[in-house]
Amino acid sequence: MSSSSQAAAPRRTWVPDCPADSPFSLANIPFGIIRTRNDNTPRPAIAIGNHVLDLRALTRSSSFPFAEIFSSTSSDNNANDDNDDAELKQALSSPTLNAFAALGRPVHRRVRTALQALLETDTPHATALRDNAALREEALLPKTTVRMNLPMSIGDYTDFYAGYHHAYAVGCMFRGPENALQPNYTHLPVGYHGRASSIVVSGTPISRPKGQILLDPAATGPKKPVTGPCRRLDFELELGCLISRPNAMGEAIKVDDADEGHIFGYVLLNDWSARDIQSWEYVPLGPFNSKNFGSTLSPWVVLADALEPFRCHGVENPVVRNEEETGGLQDYLREKVASTSVPGARGGMFDIRLEVDFITPQGDTTTIGKTSASQLMWSFPQMIAHHTLGGCPLRTGDLLGSGTISGPGAREKGSLLEMTEGGKKEIMLAGMEVRTFLKDGDAIVLRGDCGAGVEYGRVGFGECVGRIQTGLP
Amino acid sequence: MSSSSQAAAPRRTWVPDCPADSPFSLANIPFGIIRTRNDNTPRPAIAIGNHVLDLRALTRSSSFPFAEIFSSTSSDNNANDDNDDAELKQALSSPTLNAFAALGRPVHRRVRTALQALLETDTPHATALRDNAALREEALLPKTTVRMNLPMSIGDYTDFYAGYHHAYAVGCMFRGPENALQPNYTHLPVGYHGRASSIVVSGTPISRPKGQILLDPAATGPKKPVTGPCRRLDFELELGCLISRPNAMGEAIKVDDADEGHIFGYVLLNDWSARDIQSWEYVPLGPFNSKNFGSTLSPWVVLADALEPFRCHGVENPVVRNEEETGGLQDYLREKVASTSVPGARGGMFDIRLEVDFITPQGDTTTIGKTSASQLMWSFPQMIAHHTLGGCPLRTGDLLGSGTISGPGAREKGSLLEMTEGGKKEIMLAGMEVRTFLKDGDAIVLRGDCGAGVEYGRVGFGECVGRIQTGLP
Known part of the structure; x- marks a missing residue:
């Protein structure tokens, strides 16, 4: 280059x-x-x-x-x-x-x-x-x-959970700080299969989903769910990665071949989430209706090469820090990342500044979160190496989501779940409004930006926007 | 008709x-x-x-x-x-x-x-x-x-867990009989998003996947997984349902409209499973690499109309039996199923006799399981109504799997996990062979048959076959 x-x-x-x-x-x-x-x-x-x-x-x-x-x-x-x-x-x-x-x-x-x-x-x-x-x-x-339009025809969508601070914060909510991270979290990029049919391009309205909800999870006796509109509707700030060339079924992609051989580019991804539906449905097979009602992609694919100058290191994996006790990182996940095109650029992550704006139905805008894609603990090449370890074929246009990206600070969160501590604390918005979760008419805007880069200017993603509309009766 | x-x-x-x-x-x-x-x-x-x-x-x-x-x-x-x-x-x-x-x-x-x-x-x-x-x-x-070839281009694949006896048996293994079924199991058809890219047609060899495995899950101290070929490779006997007409995003399909409006037909489905990979990876977001290395479909789609004469009732849902205490079935899951074309045929399930043959590398065949599709507790119309409740769009060609179908008896199981009680008991095969899980060269054949039906003859699915081959080094 x-x-x-x-x-x-x-x-x-x-x-x-x-x-x-x-x-x-x-x-x-x-x-x-x-x-x-x-x-x-x-x-x-x-x-x-x-x-x-x-x-x-x-x-x-x-x-x-x-x-x-x-x-x-x-x-x-x-x-x-x-x-x-x-x-x-x-x-x-x-x-x-x-x-x-x-x-x-x-x-x-x-x-x-x-x-x-x-x-x-x-x-x-x-x-x-x-x-x-x-x-x-x-x-x-x-x-x-x-x-x-959507930039690609997406065959399969996989959502990972590579945002360390998000996984830790959500884990603390559900299991306390001692057991916040599951034992597998630091050994493999945890992920699950998402729904491709409900991925829409930025600007498409999102209907509030109906679902089964357990109104009082702590109540004793038999559980009696109700069916109704989601009351804890949330967004998730994610980075999405789109696949260029496929691998054959049965053939794993090596972590150091993933970037040049299989990554096309990146988009912003809002993985809308219905928290009340999720907490009732997700045991034992994972999230389903809480996620499959809509996911929003930004329309412009930033090519992998455009991000090369912004390489950086991510959150250090405790397994690496503590190799003797933990056995260290599995071989297939060990990457040696130096940019092939930008001298000195190193690391598996990208220093993309991420921001979340909340727009009320009255049109008042508040920036409710600021973080960076460097808060991920697993890189996309590691996700790809893990995804294909057993031979799973990735196809051109497949989408990998990073999982929610949050920083450690209170104003660096990538979901309302974290910002409101599970709905217990309201966040303040411009126009004298407060929220725990999303109301009809609210809009979320994700932005990603690598700032004034090298000699050409800024590399940004533009906006990824979705507004909540009332669901069908 | x-x-x-x-x-x-x-x-x-x-x-x-x-x-x-x-x-x-x-x-x-x-x-x-x-x-x-x-x-x-x-x-x-x-x-x-x-x-x-x-x-x-x-x-x-x-x-x-x-x-x-x-x-x-x-x-x-x-x-x-x-x-x-x-x-x-x-x-x-x-x-x-x-x-x-x-x-x-x-x-x-x-x-x-x-x-x-x-x-x-x-x-x-x-x-x-x-x-x-x-x-x-x-x-x-x-x-x-x-x-x-594969009969359809499959956009999204969803796997349910509607086989009551399978869910109960697996639940007993992991949590004991008291807590075998999770509280949500009887209220909603539990399901998760599967991987569409690795669905193959009957006859395609299946490579033994590599994966992360925890060899001694009960050991104290930090967990130290290894990476290697799956040692607990299993099959799953399932019925697959293929979608005809799509629904619009945001619009739920009513349970009584699903059959005539959205079901094209049925196939046999072997949802190959790597049990050792699964048990380490699946918390908290569900199965991933343990399932995405291959799923086998029978090539002939039995049209929905061909199964009408074989309608029957499935396993009774405890929630229905015990309406006062449980709140009963949610409205959107209550179906009134009488065949539109076959007088007297009633019920949301089909009386399809299912059989599993195990073929050793030497070519000896043993029928290791016999059950019926009537052992499901949730019908496909119920799965479709639940899947779309929040507005998730189904598209033409989408595949829904029933989940593993097992009967209550010892010889009525749809997976080796159940037959061997989690790998603790060997099963006897022709040719003086025994197995707990699948060895390289072993083949599994699924068959489904509605027997001599009405005046025309038998309605069967033919065979769904896959042989395990050694994975890449």
């Missing part, structure tokens, strides 16, 4: 309306699936400042030198022949990002680098789009004029 | 090599996806005796009166116009059964009835195929010459 090892002079795009603090700077180039009023067919695009660039339009334009742009800036050593071009053109015209993701990370890297050159002020390649008024008109669209 | 209310004289097919005891009699007409040596494109077929009928060949033949056959025997009141024909032709030429399933049960009923008329001796419609030698040659293939 070339870009970040070059001169560190600030770089700018010629695309208008790209504020210096935009999360979608030249350093980012996140991929999504757009639709427009004129053309409702879903198709790939990237975000740059307050615009999106319709990639299908580039593949179709007779005046755009597609092959020249997407092969001559190539930084991998693959021969780029006509077949590759055709394959890439087809991927960049597809209704989901699955075909593009399946091309593998060297191709993602080459295309991202080429798009940076195309969009940067005063590079030789900038002319291909900047000086082609007709194509610019067609392909470079104000962000406000497009609608976003 | 007409067929079963007509005269009860035995009916026969003109198709040769259809033994009287074939599970694929005229009464069945199960749907599957075939490939052949001459044409590797997957396409729909039905099984009849020892033959399969390639349905795509019927849609393509210029000499076959497709519209006449598939509309004139119609028993529903829908107008059958050219559009319907085109839609049906396309569905019957697709590489999975999803498009056909999505047409809904009235269409499945019409097509099945038409196929019965086409294949029955001496009906007016029999001539269309029986007397068309060229088409017969092309479309009617010996079963031994076809290979089977």
Whole structure:
């Protein structure tokens, strides 16, 4: 990779309306699936400042030198022949990002680098789009004029529990600090299979679920549940990871091969949770209806390469700290992570600043939580190595959730369950409102941001938004 | 529906090599996806005796009166116009059964009835195929010459725990008879999200998974797991249910609408389980790697209508027996099940005789378990009503597993865990072999059969087979 090892002079795009603090700077180039009023067919695009660039339009334009742009800036050593071009053109015209993701990370890297050159002020390649008024008109669209689809067709969704402080805090609530973490927690990335059919893109309303609830769990005698709308509706702040290339059934992915070989990129994920339904249903097979009524994804996939400069170490695993007594980390989970593209960048986590905004039905906004993705204890490569240890096949487009990310501090929590200590303490909101859990009309906005990174600008995720609406009677 | 209310004289097919005891009699007409040596494109077929009928060949033949056959025997009141024909032709030429399933049960009923008329001796419609030698040659293939695919593209897989005696027996092992069933067990169909990507069709080898295992769970001091091949590999005898029409996200399916509106048909399901991996990983979020290395489906989907004559009641729910003390069954789970097509057939379960054969690497076969699908306590309509209570969308092709089906008796168990009392007792096999769990080279065959049903013959599932192979080093 070339870009970040070059001169560190600030770089700018010629695309208008790209504020210096935009999360979608030249350093980012996140991929999504757009639709427009004129053309409702879903198709790939990237975000740059307050615009999106319709990639299908580039593949179709007779005046755009597609092959020249997407092969001559190539930084991998693959021969780029006509077949590759055709394959890439087809991927960049597809209704989901699955075909593009399946091309593998060297191709993602080459295309991202080429798009940076195309969009940067005063590079030789900038002319291909900047000086082609007709194509610019067609392909470079104000962000406000497009609608976003889910970026990928998601075959399977797995949710992990890798947020150390979340697991500890919830464990304390249920079992006290002595037994907060289950004995397996530090030895393997605990996870469970989630529901793919109810994953929706940011902005989709979430209906308050009905469910079976035990109103008085402490009551003696036979348990008498009731059926009704969830009364303890919560959000969960998570990072999501999308899979690029599949592994064959029966073949495990090695922890150090996961990143380059199998990770496409990252999104924000709100894993809405019905706490009252969860506590009654989850023994012994895990959460079910408390989770499967809706999960919200941010629309723009930040490619794995865009996060390389922000590598860092996560929460130290007590098993590693205390190797003699615990037997240490199992071999298949030991990773040696140094960035392949950014000198000096080390660690399996990313220093993504995460924020949660609470918007009341009246429109008052309060930032109720701030934390970082570095508060995870298991990295995505470790999750992938564990997930496939027994031979489970991951497919292109599969989604892995990190589990709720919380920091140790009181204002660093990624769920209302933690902020309110299980519903016992109200949180204060702007507009003189208080909450323990979500009311109808409340909205939650997740944001993720790597700040002014290297020489290009900020790398951010944009927003992941969902508003609660009244469920069906 | 007409067929079963007509005269009860035995009916026969003109198709040769259809033994009287074939599970694929005229009464069945199960749907599957075939490939052949001459044409590797997957396409729909039905099984009849020892033959399969390639349905795509019927849609393509210029000499076959497709519209006449598939509309004139119609028993529903829908107008059958050219559009319907085109839609049906396309569905019957697709590489999975999803498009056909999505047409809904009235269409499945019409097509099945038409196929019965086409294949029955001496009906007016029999001539269309029986007397068309060229088409017969092309479309009617010996079963031994076809290979089977998975019948459907499965979006999400949910596994329930509806086998009362299994839940009770396993509960006794872990918690003793007093607390064998968790308090929620009788109030809701406990279930969890499974892994769709590792579902394979009968005959696919299953690699012994590696995993984290706690060799001595009772040892005091810090837990020290090891990583290695599963030592307690088990099967699970289950019935699988495939979804026809989807529900919209946010909209629950009523228990009495589930059967006609959303169930396509049934298959046998072997939910292979790694017991040692499971016991270490499953707290608190449920089974994960212990289940996601492979699940085997039988290839032929027995349509919901074919099972109507075999309705019966399942295991009585203690909550119903004891309504005053328990509050009774929640309203959304109360079903009033009488068959819509078979007079007198009542109940939410089906009296499917289930058998498990164990085949050693030397080829010796022992029938190690016999039970019935009537040993379930929750019906599939109840599972569907519960699954969608909070608004979770089911999609065409989704798979619901019943959970392991066991009877109360010692020889009626659906897993080795139960047969061997947690691995403490060996089972005796033909060929002087004994087992507690599965060795490499062992095969498990599940069979399901409704026996000589009504006037047409037997309705069976055929076999669901998997052999254990050594996993990767």
